[in-house]
Amino acid sequence: MRALDGVSLEIRPGEVFGVIGPNGAGKTTLMGCMLGLLRPDSGTVAVDGRSPDDLGVHAITGYLPERLMFDRWMSGRDFLRYHHALALQPDAARDGEVAGLLEQVGLTAEDAAKKVKAYSRGMLQRLGLAQALVARPRYLYLDEPTSGMDPVGAIMARRIVDDLARRGTTVVINSHQLEQVERLCTRVAFVKDGRVESVEVPAAGASAARVLLIRTAAPVPAGVDPGRVVAAAGGSLAGSTETSLRVEVPDDEAAAKVLAALVGAGVRIIEAVPETGRLERLFLEGPGGAA
Amino acid sequence: MNWTIVRTTLRERMAGRGRWFSLVILFGMPLLWAGLLPAGTDSFSSMWMNALLIWLVGAGVIGEEVSSGTILLVLSRPVSRSEYVFSKWIALACATAGVLAVQAVAIAAIAGWRGHPVEAVALVRQVLEAVFRAFGASAVVVMFSALVPGAKEMSVMMFTWLGGTLLGLLGQWKQWTAVTLGGGEVTSFMLPALDLGPLFGGGGFTWSGPVGYLSTVTLALAVAVWWLNRKELSYAGS
Amino acid sequence: MPDPDAPKGSSRRVPAILFWLAGGLLAARIGLRAWETVHPVAATDLVSWHAIAGAEADAKRAGRPLLYDFTAAWCPPCRRMGKEVFGDAEAAAFINAAFVPVRVIDRSREEGKNPADIEALQKKFGIKAFPTLVVVRPGRKPVTLEGYAGKAGTVKALRDAAGSPAGAAGRGRR
Numbered sequence: 248m249r250a251l252d253g254v255s256l257e258i259r260p261g262e263v264f265g266v267i268g269p270n271g272a273g274k275t276t277l278m279g280c281m282l283g284l285l286r287p288d289s290g291t292v293a294v295d296g297r298s299p300d301d302l303g304v305h306a307i308t309g310y311l312p313e314r315l316m317f318d319r320w321m322s323g324r325d326f327l328r329y330h331h332a333l334a335l336q337p338d339a340a341r342d343g344e345v346a347g348l349l350e351q352v353g354l355t356a357e358d359a360a361k362k363v364k365a366y367s368r369g370m371l372q373r374l375g376l377a378q379a380l381v382a383r384p385r386y387l388y389l390d391e392p393t394s395g396m397d398p399v400g401a402i403m404a405r406r407i408v409d410d411l412a413r414r415g416t417t418v419v420i421n422s423h424q425l426e427q428v429e430r431l432c433t434r435v436a437f438v439k440d441g442r443v444e445s446v447e448v449p450a451a452g453a454s455a456a457r458v459l460l461i462r463t464a465a466p467v468p469a470g471v472d473p474g475r476v477v478a479a480a481g482g483s484l485a486g487s488t489e490t491s492l493r494v495e496v497p498d499d500e501a502a503a504k505v506l507a508a509l510v511g512a513g514v515r516i517i518e519a520v521p522e523t524g525r526l527e528r529l530f531l532e533g534p535g536g537a538a
Numbered sequence: 539m540n541w542t543i544v545r546t547t548l549r550e551r552m553a554g555r556g557r558w559f560s561l562v563i564l565f566g567m568p569l570l571w572a573g574l575l576p577a578g579t580d581s582f583s584s585m586w587m588n589a590l591l592i593w594l595v596g597a598g599v600i601g602e603e604v605s606s607g608t609i610l611l612v613l614s615r616p617v618s619r620s621e622y623v624f625s626k627w628i629a630l631a632c633a634t635a636g637v638l639a640v641q642a643v644a645i646a647a648i649a650g651w652r653g654h655p656v657e658a659v660a661l662v663r664q665v666l667e668a669v670f671r672a673f674g675a676s677a678v679v680v681m682f683s684a685l686v687p688g689a690k691e692m693s694v695m696m697f698t699w700l701g702g703t704l705l706g707l708l709g710q711w712k713q714w715t716a717v718t719l720g721g722g723e724v725t726s727f728m729l730p731a732l733d734l735g736p737l738f739g740g741g742g743f744t745w746s747g748p749v750g751y752l753s754t755v756t757l758a759l760a761v762a763v764w765w766l767n768r769k770e771l772s773y774a775g776s
Numbered sequence: 777m778p779d780p781d782a783p784k785g786s787s788r789r790v791p792a793i794l795f796w797l798a799g800g801l802l803a804a805r806i807g808l809r810a811w812e813t814v815h816p817v818a819a820t821d822l823v824s825w826h827a828i829a830g831a832e833a834d835a836k837r838a839g840r841p842l843l844y845d846f847t848a849a850w851c852p853p854c855r856r857m858g859k860e861v862f863g864d865a866e867a868a869a870f871i872n873a874a875f876v877p878v879r880v881i882d883r884s885r886e887e888g889k890n891p892a893d894i895e896a897l898q899k900k901f902g903i904k905a906f907p908t909l910v911v912v913r914p915g916r917k918p919v920t921l922e923g924y925a926g927k928a929g930t931v932k933a934l935r936d937a938a939g940s941p942a943g944a945a946g947r948g949r950r
Contacts, residue, residue, distance in 0.1 A: 286770065300786040318546075320553040723809070753798070756798040
């Protein structure tokens with residue numbers, strides 16, 4: 248049974264790369280290959296030109312596995328200290344850096360002193376994130392990083408990833424939380440049945456090309472062809488219903504022109520928002536998404 | 539050699555309560571015998587008890603990390619798999635060598651208190667032989683632990699040793715030399731030991747002693763490294 | 777840019793020297809075993825073995841029990857006993873002093889059958905396996921020790937077997 252088949256991806260430095268897909272699609276296997284824990288039957292994996300087996304690559308890699316399997320007999324702090332040492336971080340900085348990480352992920356000193364076997368799911372997730380960050384990684388792999396975390400924790404995790412991305416860390420995230428992925432990731436691969444079906448670019452900054460969902464109070468007036476109006480203003484109509492229009496626009500300029508043009512043509516616009524749920528669509532319809 | 543792993547393994551081995559109980563019994567029984575049995579019985583702690591102690595302390599030293607999945611994170615660090623195997627061996631060997639050495643000294647002390655002192659030279663020899671036994675059996679435990687998940691390698695080892703003994707008996711009964719030798723090789727692999735008699739003036743030195751011992755240790759470690767190198771680590775399910 | 781201080785090498789790197797040693801030593805071990813089987817090592821035997829013929833007379837004259845060591849060249853525990861007990865200075869001295877030791881080496885494997893005297897002795901004491909030690913004291917049942925019970929066990933058993941009928945003289949160190 249092939250877990251992955253014909254996967255070919257290039258992840259650019261500093262990207263936050265999302266991997267989504269149904270259960271059993273091969274996402275974890277893919278991450279295992281990227282980390283060098285699994286070796287592909289054919290093909291190669293290269294991290295910064297080096298094999299993922301390379302110890303130098305391990306030294307700048309952080310990994311948060313989906314199944315949080317940590318040494319249960321250790322305290323949270325001891326566990327972090329253990330991995331700090333394994334990651335060849337300087338002894339002198341250990342106490343300080345571990346304390347800093349614990350604070351960053353929201354584990355109190357009291358929590359840190361408890362044995363891992365007494366940790367709740369959310370605490371384990373936080374500890375796992377801390378452990379992934381311990382080597383100040385340039386490559387961070389997060390497998391379901393916010394699963395089991397409360398909303399506060401999820402926000403904390405998002406902030407950490409944002410921060411790292413800004414500092415140039417390359418992050419790969421496996422997640423079922425499509426909203427998070429859409430918010431965080433520069434590109435997203437949709438994996439199904441062991442193949443990469445598509446690589447999407449979620450709406451990134453304000454000036455990027457995006458799809459606007461325009462809700463109207465009433466159907467478009469008779470005699471008005473919304474497609475032509477939109478096209479004349481520099482956009483393109485991707486779909487319409489009685490009370491909404493899906494319009495693709497290349498940038499802010501075009502968006503402004505399109506909205507003005509529609510209003511001028513008598514369309515009663517209630518609101519125009521960037522479309523979300525594009526990723527969700529992939530699960531239901533496949534890449535491209537029928538309107 | 540990774541001292542972080544050595545230190546952590548030592549701490550981890552001391553953390554299991556069930557293990558402490560069995561350890562205390564295996565450590566204490568020979569001391570009890572030394573105190574109660576008629577003097578002159580000069581081997582209160584037989585090789586088998588030593589082996590049992592080493593096997594017990596070492597049960598699951600790698601296997602538990604594999605089955606619990608904690609090995610995944612360790613090997614995602616800049617730690618080579620061979621370094622990992624070596625460190626586990628050293629940790630286990632040092633721990634058990636220490637315990638057995640203390641036991642030998644304690645037995646000698648008790649024998650002395652009962653009026654049958656052990657010669658210093660004999661004691662030194664016992665301690666050294668115990669240390670060699672510790673390093674040897676630890677290598678074998680590490681090998682089985684790398685091959686067998688969980689802590690089940692204890693039963694695999696017992697069966698293997700039993701198999702070797704039975705083979706030996708069968709060979710002797712049927713007078714099949716090859717089978718007898720085969721059985722002997724299996725048992726001597728399971729319990730590698732170095733007879734230091736020749737060093738202490740007993741004569742009768744043969745090369746097969748040290749060669750066999752070193753062969754067992756290097757072979758066990760090589761198999762463990764080779765197996766772990768090939769092992770694909772994952773828990774894919776999403 | 778790779779950092780010069782960074783760890784190098786693959787996480788699956790193979791310590792070649794270990795594998796060479798393992799392979800070489802394994803070959804040496806097998807070779808030595810084969811060699812030893814074909815050329816049985818004459819253990820440095822410190823026991824003064826008497827010849828079978830005349831041993832009984834020697835024993836009667838000396839007033840010491842007979843100690844028969846039924847052994848065979850191909851038998852590994854026999855070799856171990858030879859090394860550890862008969863090759864040990866203290867044990868050998870005790871044996872020489874307390875017994876008239878006689879070595880009965882089975883040749884049936886190498887030569888097809890045993891010489892008559894060996895055959896007779898094996899039958900007399902019902903020898904089924906090697907090594908077997910038999911202590912014969914006049915007027916008493918022979919004490920048989922089958923198999924090699926380790927150095928301490930063997931020495932203790934011999935001491936007990938050699939012990940005088942009067943009480944605990946056979947126990948404890950001398």
